[in-house]
Amino acid sequence: MAKVNLIAHGGDLGAIARTYPAAPTPWVDLSTGINPWSYPHGDNPPDLNGLPRNADVHACRESMAHYLGCAWEAITLMPGSQIGISLLPHLLPQSRVVIAGPTYEEHAHSWRGAGHDVDVLSLSEAQAASADIIIVVHPNNPDGTVFEGAAFDSLRQRQAARGGWLIVDEAFGDLCPSESYASHAGADGLIIPRSFGKFFGLAGLRLGALLSPAPLRTKVEQAIGPWAVSTQALRIGAQAYQDTDWINEMRGRLNSRAEELTSILRHAGLEIVGGTDLYCLARHVQAPALFTHLAQAGLYVRQFDTHPTWLRFGLPADIASLARVKQALSTFGDI
Numbered sequence: 001m002a003k004v005n006l007i008a009h010g011g012d013l014g015a016i017a018r019t020y021p022a023a024p025t026p027w028v029d030l031s032t033g034i035n036p037w038s039y040p041h042g043d044n045p046p047d048l049n050g051l052p053r054n055a056d057v058h059a060c061r062e063s064m065a066h067y068l069g070c071a072w073e074a075i076t077l078m079p080g081s082q083i084g085i086s087l088l089p090h091l092l093p094q095s096r097v098v099i100a101g102p103t104y105e106e107h108a109h110s111w112r113g114a115g116h117d118v119d120v121l122s123l124s125e126a127q128a129a130s131a132d133i134i135i136v137v138h139p140n141n142p143d144g145t146v147f148e149g150a151a152f153d154s155l156r157q158r159q160a161a162r163g164g165w166l167i168v169d170e171a172f173g174d175l176c177p178s179e180s181y182a183s184h185a186g187a188d189g190l191i192i193p194r195s196f197g198k199f200f201g202l203a204g205l206r207l208g209a210l211l212s213p214a215p216l217r218t219k220v221e222q223a224i225g226p227w228a229v230s231t232q233a234l235r236i237g238a239q240a241y242q243d244t245d246w247i248n249e250m251r252g253r254l255n256s257r258a259e260e261l262t263s264i265l266r267h268a269g270l271e272i273v274g275g276t277d278l279y280c281l282a283r284h285v286q287a288p289a290l291f292t293h294l295a296q297a298g299l300y301v302r303q304f305d306t307h308p309t310w311l312r313f314g315l316p317a318d319i320a321s322l323a324r325v326k327q328a329l330s331t332f333g334d335i
Contacts, residue, residue, distance in 0.1 A: 010302040010314075011203075016295060023298040028321045029314070031302045033141065033172065033279040035201035035254065036317035039246065041236045052227050056234040063241040064209060068194070074186035074211050076220045077229045077237075081171050081193040081208035082106065084220070088191065088210075089114035091219045092165065095132035098125075100147075102306060103137045104169065127151055134159060137169040139176060142281045142304070142312045143274035146179055160189030167191045171208075174199035175251070175277045185211035196233075198278060199250075200240050207233040254278060257315045260322060265313065268329035273310065280313045287311050290332055297328040 010031025017027055057077060065072035078084055089111045097111045101120035111118045111133075119129075123145065126134055134155060138147035147168065159166040170192055173180045184190055192211040197203035207229060210220055240246070254277040262280050266272055270282040279302075284290050287309045294301055302312035316322040 010300070010312075013300060016300045020295045020298075023296055025298060027298050027300055028316060028324055029300045030316065030325070031300045031312075032203070032314050033276070033312070034198050034203045034314065035250070035278060036315050037250065037253065038201035039236070039240045039243070041202065041239070046231050046235055048231060050231075052229060052231045052234055056231055056238070057229070060207075060229075060234040060238040060241075063238040064194075067241040068180065068182035068185070068211075070182050070185035070211065073214070074217070076210045076212065076217050076224070077234070078208055078210060078220075078224055079206035079229055079233070080197065080203075081169070081195040081210070083224065083228075084193045084208065084210035085169070086110050087220065087223055088167070089116055091216070091223060092133065095164075096130075097133045097135065098129040098131040099135040100126035100137070100140070102143075102304075104141045104171070105306075107135050107137070107169070123147070127155055132162075132164045133167065134164070135167040135169065137171070138179075138181070139172050139276050140274075141172060141276075142279065142302070142310070144276045144281070145274060146176065147181075149179075152181055156184070156187065156190055160187070163189075165189050165191055167193070169193050171195040172198060172276050172278060174247075175254070182211060186213050188213055191216065196237055196240075202236065205233045205236060206230070207237045251277070254315065257322075261313060261315060261325070264322065264326050264329065268326075268332075270311075270329075275312075278315060282311050282313065283309050284311065285309060293332050294325075294328050297324065297331075299325060299328055 013027055013029050060077060061072040061075045064075055085106050095116050097116045097118045099107050099120045100123040108118050108120055136147045156166050166189055168181055170180055182192055185192060194209045196207035197205055258277040262272060265280060265282050270284050273281040273283050275281045291303050291311060304310045316325060
């Protein structure tokens, strides 16, 4: 059997705890860009004996469509946006693919794994490239760079005219709704993966969507088959997307905590590379040693093999965790 090469991600708290068994507990997991304050989904889960109902699928799609400002017909629900990222390379013909990077590595991994010709270029180089498929993460993970509107319009039209595709990954798009391109969903040549779990803090629920024009949407729906999303995910998603009070309050809360975290990192002498309101990307010449120091203090942050001087910090859920970050940084020495 062929060996499957997997990309390393954050979030595996069990593995890091086994690596550093002497670290104080409880561990503080800052290795993902997931909201630490989950959407309150209640204590009464739906009856899981039956299959997901079409009515629940439609309700979730309509709720998401209203939230995004797009037609519900453009939405294919799926168990997380990663499924769409992994599936697309197998649904589209062999192509030259250009990805604006550095960015979320699963894009390049998925397209290369399916035999496509892939280049990872800077954002400006990607915008100017002649390619069948151009992929931009907006806002970008991990540096938070946004894809400006004028550039989006020009590139979308260019790709559509040549029969190509522009894929705009908006996994973190809930943080900047005014800059989302979801309202263009269904336009020729445009594909937009969307995530539910990151902003709503329910990554384990596995809910996301792929926004695309009708011909591709049919292929996607045939590929994932019926009942792809659980009843629980459909119902929680439908409710959450309509909860405007919670959404607006949470955006403010995340922004405040992100500013607190950024201030602590900057005060400790780390160089801030970028980020969003769910994570902060920092640079330090001794990042591997700092990662180890933080882990020994029970703090799990994200490393990057391709950028060894980078560390990404997710948001601490409470003041005590924030204080642990500050304390650990202060004992690292002269940063």
